[in-house]
Amino acid sequence: EDQVTQSPEALRLQEGESSSLNCSYTVSGLRGLFWYRQDPGKGPEFLFTLYSAGEEKEKERLKATLTKKESFLHITAPKPEDSATYLCAVLGNYGQNFVFGPGTRLSVLP
Amino acid sequence: DAGVTQSPTHLIKTRGQQVTLRCSPKSGHDTVSWYQQALGQGPQFIFQYYEEEERQRGNFPDRFSGHQFPNYSSELNVNALLLGDSALYLCASSLLTSGIGSYNEQFFGPGTRLTVL
Numbered sequence: 768e769d770q771v772t773q774s775p776e777a778l779r780l781q782e783g784e785s786s787s788l789n790c791s792y793t794v795s796g797l798r799g800l801f802w803y804r805q806d807p808g809k810g811p812e813f814l815f816t817l818y819s820a821g822e823e824k825e826k827e828r829l830k831a832t833l834t835k836k837e838s839f840l841h842i843t844a845p846k847p848e849d850s851a852t853y854l855c856a857v858l859g860n861y862g863q864n865f866v867f868g869p870g871t872r873l874s875v876l877p
Numbered sequence: 878d879a880g881v882t883q884s885p886t887h888l889i890k891t892r893g894q895q896v897t898l899r900c901s902p903k904s905g906h907d908t909v910s911w912y913q914q915a916l917g918q919g920p921q922f923i924f925q926y927y928e929e930e931e932r933q934r935g936n937f938p939d940r941f942s943g944h945q946f947p948n949y950s951s952e953l954n955v956n957a958l959l960l961g962d963s964a965l966y967l968c969a970s971s972l973l974t975s976g977i978g979s980y981n982e983q984f985f986g987p988g989t990r991l992t993v994l
Binding site: 866869 | 881883910912917918919920921922925933935965967969982983984985986987988990
């Protein structure tokens with residue numbers, strides 16, 4: 768059974784204080800790992816797809832990396848508007864649906 | 878280009894009632910997936926529809942059923958509502974591709990907040 772865990776559960780940063788969020792996964796052959804951002808009461812907003820170990824993708828202050836067992840979402844010099852829940856999901860070779868982790872709630876204080 | 882739309886935005890029902898939620902996929906997409914998201918948790922997969930058929934189903938009881946129409950829009954029906962069905966119901970659309978190594982991303986709608994009293 769495909770599984771995803773995320774840590775930490777919650778993270779509070781000062782504006783400009785860089786950090787990383789972790790997504791650990793077990794999957795029967797990885798077809799893709801996906802990062803989403805979710806604001807309270809809204810649907811998840813797509814950020815990145817990573818397909819293979821060693822792959823990296825960047826978007827503004829966010830950078831996602833992938834190894835064979837985990838993915839990191841690095842946030843450089845965050846701003847208050849980066850405050851949200853960040854969700855990680857995987858799609859395995861034998862599944863046709865995304866398996867989501869519980870998310871990391873990020874708060875960036877001015 | 879409209880993204881994924883869902884209706885209604887909010888819904889309040891009582892135990893034992895039935896509810897229907899609706900979803901229109903992003904233009905060009907042919908696959909619709911439904912998720913249930915309880916407060917403070919990640920989305921849980923309910924089922925996926927493609928070509929008007931259910932392709933895969935998560936660990937949800939038969940009280941949860943769905944339908945996809947020829948225009949790719951979809952409905953989620955929940956019968957005999959329980960208090961535990963209170964959640965944000967998310968619809969996601971994608972374009973189905975085959976083959977390992979490529980997968981088109983799922984784009985989510987804003988969700989329907991269902992409250993069961």
